[in-house]
Amino acid sequence: MRANTMQAVTAALLLALALAVGGAGCGPKGGGTTVAGKGAGKTGTGPATAKPGGGGAAVIETTPEGGVTITAKVVDVKEETKDHFRKVVAKLEDARKTGTLKDKCGGIADDFKGVTEKDPTFLDGAFNAGAVNLECGNESAAETAFRDLIRRYPDYGRAYGGLATILHKRGKEAEAREWYGKCLEKDPTVVECNLNMASLLFKDYEATKSPDILKDAVKKIRTALAVDASSMAAYALFAYVYYSLDQLRLAGLVCQQAKKYDENYAPVWNVLGLIELKNKNVTAALSHFKTAVAKDPDYVPGLINWGAITINYRDYDTAIEKFERAIKIGGDDYDVWLTLGVAYRGKGTGLEDLAARREWLNKSKAAYEKAASLKPSEPAPYYNLGLLWENYKLTDDDNKNLNTAISMYEKFASMSGGRKDLEKLKKDAERRAKVIRDLLKALAK
Numbered sequence: 001m002r003a004n005t006m007q008a009v010t011a012a013l014l015l016a017l018a019l020a021v022g023g024a025g026c027g028p029k030g031g032g033t034t035v036a037g038k039g040a041g042k043t044g045t046g047p048a049t050a051k052p053g054g055g056g057a058a059v060i061e062t063t064p065e066g067g068v069t070i071t072a073k074v075v076d077v078k079e080e081t082k083d084h085f086r087k088v089v090a091k092l093e094d095a096r097k098t099g100t101l102k103d104k105c106g107g108i109a110d111d112f113k114g115v116t117e118k119d120p121t122f123l124d125g126a127f128n129a130g131a132v133n134l135e136c137g138n139e140s141a142a143e144t145a146f147r148d149l150i151r152r153y154p155d156y157g158r159a160y161g162g163l164a165t166i167l168h169k170r171g172k173e174a175e176a177r178e179w180y181g182k183c184l185e186k187d188p189t190v191v192e193c194n195l196n197m198a199s200l201l202f203k204d205y206e207a208t209k210s211p212d213i214l215k216d217a218v219k220k221i222r223t224a225l226a227v228d229a230s231s232m233a234a235y236a237l238f239a240y241v242y243y244s245l246d247q248l249r250l251a252g253l254v255c256q257q258a259k260k261y262d263e264n265y266a267p268v269w270n271v272l273g274l275i276e277l278k279n280k281n282v283t284a285a286l287s288h289f290k291t292a293v294a295k296d297p298d299y300v301p302g303l304i305n306w307g308a309i310t311i312n313y314r315d316y317d318t319a320i321e322k323f324e325r326a327i328k329i330g331g332d333d334y335d336v337w338l339t340l341g342v343a344y345r346g347k348g349t350g351l352e353d354l355a356a357r358r359e360w361l362n363k364s365k366a367a368y369e370k371a372a373s374l375k376p377s378e379p380a381p382y383y384n385l386g387l388l389w390e391n392y393k394l395t396d397d398d399n400k401n402l403n404t405a406i407s408m409y410e411k412f413a414s415m416s417g418g419r420k421d422l423e424k425l426k427k428d429a430e431r432r433a434k435v436i437r438d439l440l441k442a443l444a445k
Contacts, residue, residue: 105136157187266296300330341367379415
C-alpha cells in the first residue's frame with residue numbers, strides 16, 4: 001500500500017491501518033519555549049495491504065542466519081473465478097481513478113462477495129467485500145463481513161486480520177493484538193497481519209528496548225517480504241525500523257530497493273524525508289515530504305511533516321493549510337492540533353490589526369484546548385495556553401489574562417510532576433507563574 005507470489009490473482013486493497021509512530025517535535029521559538037506536537041516525526045509507514053488471490057496454506061521456516069523461507073501450498077483457482085474476480089478488480093480500480101468509489105462502494109463490495117458466492121473455495125472475494133467497505137469508511141459493514149467470514153470459515157486467517165485492523169483503528173490495541181495473533185495462527189503468511197503485528201511489537205521495543213521483541217518484529221517483516229518480495233508496506237516499515245535504530249544508511253538502502261518496485265509509494269518518500277531530517281538536511285527532507293504528498297495528496301504523515309518544517313521557517317500559512325488538511329483527511333490527532341495551535345499563534349502575532357490578530361490567537365487557544373481534550377493526561381497544551389494568556393492579550397481585561405496564565409502554568413507544573421523530559425519546562429512554568437503573581441501584587445498596592 002503488490003503482487004503476492006502465494007496467490008493466483010493480485011490486486012492491492014486497503015486495510016486502512018496507518019502504521020505511524022511519533023518522533024521529535026518541531027515548533028517555533030519565541031515568547032517562551034513552545035511545546036509543539038510531534039510534527040516532523042510522523043512516519044506513516046503506510047496501511048497494511050490486503051492482497052486478494054487464491055489463498056492456500058504455507059509453511060514458514062527460519063534459517064540459522066535469521067532469514068525466512070516459505071514453502072507454499074497453493075490452492076488452484078478456477079479460470080472462470082479468476083476472470084470474474086479480475087472484472088470486479090477493474091471496477092474497483094476505475095472507481096478509485098475517477099474518484100467515484102464512495103458512490104459505488106456498496107455495489108463493488110457486493111460484486112466481490114458474489115465471486116465467493118459463485119465459487120465458495122475462493123474466500124478472498126468475500127474478504128475484499130469487507131476491505132472495500134473499510135476503504136470507503138463503512139466500518140460497520142466491513143466488520144460484519146469479516147465476522148461472517150470467521151464464523152463460516154474459521155480457518156481463513158485473513159478475516160481475523162481484517163477484524164484486528166478495525167479494532168486497532170478504534171484504539172483497542174490489546175484486542176487487535178489478539179486477533180492479529182489468531183490471523184497468524186491460522187495462516188502465518190498473511191502479509192498484513194505480519195506487518196501490523198510487527199508495528200505493534202516495534203512499538204513495544206521502543207518502550208522496553210528488549211532485543212527479543214525487536215528480533216520478533218524484524219522476523220515478521222522478513223516473513224512478509226518472503227511471502228511478497230514487492231510489499232511496499234513491508235519495505236516502508238523495515239526502513240522505519242532501521243531509521244529508528246539510527247542505522248540511516250540501511251534505512252536509505254531499503255527505501256532505494258522499495259523504489260525499484262514502486263516509485264509512487266508515499267510512505268517510502270516520507271521515511272526518506274525523516275532520514276534527511278535526522279541528518280540535518282532540512283531542505284532535502286522537505287523535498288521528500290513534498291514528493292510524498294505529490295504521490296498521494298491525501299497522505300497525512302507527509303502533510304504533517306511538510307507543515308512542521310514550514311513552521312520553523314515561519315511560513316505559517318503553509319503550515320496551517322497542511323495541518324488543517326491532515327485533520328480533515330485523517331481525523332483529530334493530538335499532535336496535529338497542538339502544533340496547529342503553534343501555527344495559528346504565529347499567524348496571529350504577525351498581524352497589526354488587533355481584531356484579526358485576536359481572531360487568530362483565539363483559534364490558537366481553541367486548538368490547544370482541542371489537543372487537551374484528546375489527551376487529558378498530557379500537560380503540554382497548558383504550557384502553551386499559559387504563553388497565550390500571558391503574552392498575547394486574548395481579552396481587554398489584563399487581570400483576567402494574567403490570572404488565567406497563572407492557572408495554566410500551575411496546571412502544567414502539577415501535571416508534569418515526575419516527567420524528566422519536562423523538568424526544565426516545569427521550572428520555567430513555575431517561574432513564570434511566580435513572576436506574574438508578584439507583578440499583580442505590586443500593581444494592586
